Amino acid sequence: MFQEERLRSIIDYLKKAKRISVDEICSLFDVSRDTARRDLVKLEEDKAIIRTRGGAILPSGQHVIKDYSNRLSLVSSEKKRIGKKAASLIMPGDYIILDTSTTVQACAEHLKDIECTVITNSINQADILAKNSQAHIQLLGGEFHKEHRYLYGTSVIEKLSHYHVDKTFIGCVGISEKGLTVAHEEDGMVMQKMMQQADQVILLADHTKIGVTGYFRCATLNDIDLFITDQEIDEEFQELLEKHGVELLIVSQTHDGGR
Structure with a gap:
């Protein structure tokens, strides 16, 4: 589950x-x-x-729970929009890394049949991309996390050190002034290495992750090049992103937009 x-x-x-x-x-x-x-x-x-x-x-007050339940049911459509936009940034011949998040999974689902090389530690991402006739898949081997279907550990991190890619796509539990956070330390350690191996680090996260600080910090805002999200964010946080050199791309429900 x-x-x-x-x-x-x-x-x-x-x-x-x-x-x-x-x-x-x-x-x-x-x-x-x-x-x-x-x-x-x-x-x-x-x-x-x-x-x-x-x-x-x-x-x-039951409205809090109702809102939370509604957000969970709607998040898939938000992730799909973000994932579709992210997939459009992948060019023929690109070498990319995909992490284990469900928003990045939406990127894999929307990737067109173009020749590219995908490195991932996610069983789900590899399974989705197996249906893509042009994608070359490099699945990183390591200890298997049964619950979330990803591979982790020193062998994954060591293998990643041999690669250099054009783009790394990552998700998170939260993004705030403290940086990017995730729920599991073992996942965060792998993500840190994924970011180090890329020319461009692209964060995919819906608006509910903004201002949230989770369990394990895997990156600072300085480590992110592009942040793709689904709604306008407040001016204070936009200024924080600009201060750290993070480009913001907003994908609205009715049209694709950027800032």
């Missing part, structure tokens, strides 16, 4: 039981305590729960 599915299930459980413990999350979804805690951190960041000692409860 992916994290987004698990988060929905946790909210559904809370609506009925009013509270949930870390141990109950571990038992219900067969995950580790660390994974359960990260789920609660994510839900708290999205203001969907209030964390308590050893678990969580619902906040007062």
